[in-house]
Amino acid sequence: MTTTVDIESIDTATSLLRFATAGSVDDGKSTLVGRLLHDSKSVLADQLEAVSRASEARGQDAPDLALLTDGLRAEREQGITIDVAYRYFATPRRRFILADTPGHVQYTRNMVTGASTSELAVVLVDARNGVVEQTRRHAAVAALLRVPHVVLAVNKMDLAGYQESVFAAIADEFTAYATSLGVEEVTTIPISALQGDNVVTPSAHMSWYSGPTVLEHLETVPVTHDPTGEVARFPVQYVIRPQTPELPDYRGYAGQLASGVLRVGDRVTVLPSGRTSTITALDVLGQSVDLAWAPQSLTVRLADDLDISRGDLIAPADASVTPSQDLTATVCHLHDRPLRRGERVLLKHATRTVKAIVKDIPSRLSLTASDDTRGLPQHPAPGALEANDIGRVVIRTAEPLPVDPYAASRRTGSFLLIDPADGSTLTAGMAGDAFADRTDEAQAQVQAAADEGWDF
Structure with missing residues (x-):
């Protein structure tokens, strides 16, 4: 017996949101996550009690909510996030899978891992420091991975006197930069994760802000999946x-x-x-x-x-993808051992793994601050990619692969490079010239906005 399903009955709305947090060291990512979990009542009593005991042992008067996510001993000792911490929680309106990613430049690769399957990224900025190099790096990674929604959370507003002018300057700078990279949607929210302002409940100290809290935005941001429009x-x-x-x-x-x-x-x-x-x-x-x-x-x-x-x-039968043995891609190198030209690797695409060779590494991207916020400088012919580097590679595979451009499909346009000796993951790749695609789109958006009178 065959069950008949009407295509129009497919519910394209999802009750599950996957999102990632990112930001510089000490910007308060883990505290924000802990505040979300605590104030949304997603923390069990024994968990909160354990955090309270650990905080008291460290001489703190109040529970350190960052300890709800920083689980590694090294993380607690150093007070920073090192590994990607996944947390699952729910509210009456939506279920969430959260990836709390590290902020240190040394762990940019971990942010790539956490954001690769996310529909939204929360980028934190310290209100006292503004947009810094790592902020730009995380915005660039979000653009590269085509994360549809980006939230700029300007944290520690309590230490900046809750001044609207401080928030507005940071929000304008980040929005202009993210838009130039092709980020489709940027939402800016002033918060204090430590005090709880605008995280779950509206702040009593920022009457000038009338937008949503972080949780309200997470609960209401449209995350739809319409399979009928895809190949x-x-x-x-x-x-x-x-x-x-x-x-x-x-x-x-x-x-x-x-x-x-x-x-x-x-x-x-x-x-x-x-x-x-x-x-x-x-x-x-x-x-x-x-x-x-x-x-x-x-x-x-x-x-x-x-x-x-x-x-x-x-x-x-009329699929537009043509299997090929030659692949040009944008990659983020994840391993401590450099990826070099001529290296023999295994390439895993979807459910297929084949032998491959890195024919060339044409360029490496610079994600540092630049006077020209409309583009990202390239270092030609670097010879190798070190850990956390993002660059372009040309790969030759032993067998033809039907790889889609990453711009068309995040699932079938992505792949991994694997060390054939020990099976460790070396590099995460996105088929096509991902940044060129994004910046071309962004330039068109910026030009269209300029034609309408917007000032960038």
């Missing part, structure tokens, strides 16, 4: 052949639909082989359905017995 991409994870008397000829291809919609009767192409067939059945949670949409996990059955295995990609 279908289905990476095969596993081939199911039960070989039972009840299902003697069953052959299904299981995985998670990365994007788009698949329907029974669709003509599809299996990549990279290029063979075509027709979908005869879709199974979701043990039930046959007539359509499935991302990000559902499902099993696809085809009319023809094709040679399909883990790592293949099922896409519409």
Whole structure:
């Protein structure tokens, strides 16, 4: 029996928001997260009691809410965040997965990890220091990863006398810089994470601010996913052949639909082989359905017995992606060992892993402060990428891969480079010239705004 699903009945609104926090060292990220958890009543009594005891042992009069997220001993000793701390909490309006990322430049790679799957990034700025180099770096990473929504939280407003002029100057500078990089939406909120101003409850000290609190914005920011507007991409994870008397000829291809919609009767192409067939059945949670949409996990059955295995990609017959062995990408190097030209690596794309070689490293991006906030300087032919470096690479793979541009798909446009000797992750990559794409878009946006009389 097949369950009929009307495409118009798909609820594209999500009750889950994935977001990340970022900012310079000591800007108060962990305190903000702790305040969110505490004031939204997402902290268990025993957790709060443990934090109170640890704070008292350190000679503090009040509980240090940063300890709710800084779990490593080194983090507590140094008073900084080192690893990405994931926290899960919920309010009556929405569920949240939060990635509290480190602020030190040494751990920029951790921010890339935390923000790679986020729909929103909260960038903190100390009201006393304003926009600094690491603020620009985090804005650039958010733009590079195409995070749709960015919140600038100007923290420690209590130490700046809650002055509107201080907040306005920082907000204007950051918004102009983020817009020049192609960030689509910037929301600015003045807060004091330590005192709780504008985190969960509105501040009594900033009557000049009438916008949302941080939690209110997180609860109401539109995070929609409309799979009907995307091209279908289905990476095969596993081939199911039960070989039972009840299902003697069953052959299904299981995985998670990365994007788009698949329907029974669709003509599809299996990549990279290029063979075509027709979908005869879709199974979701043990039930046959007539359509499935991302990000559902499902099993696809085809009319023809094709040679399909883990790592293949099922896409519409008229798919625009062409498998290729040559890949140009923007990458963030994650490993302490440098990535060098000529290095042999493994490349993991979706569910497929192939051998590859780094043919060239044309440039490395500079994410430091610049007088020209409209662009990011490039260092040509650096020869290698060190830990936390972001640069462009040219890769040759042993087998053709159907890689989408990252601008078109965050799922099938991303990949990892892996050390074949020990399996450690070296580099996170985004297919295409990601920053060129973003800055081209941004220049068009800035020009359109200038034509309408906006002053940047």
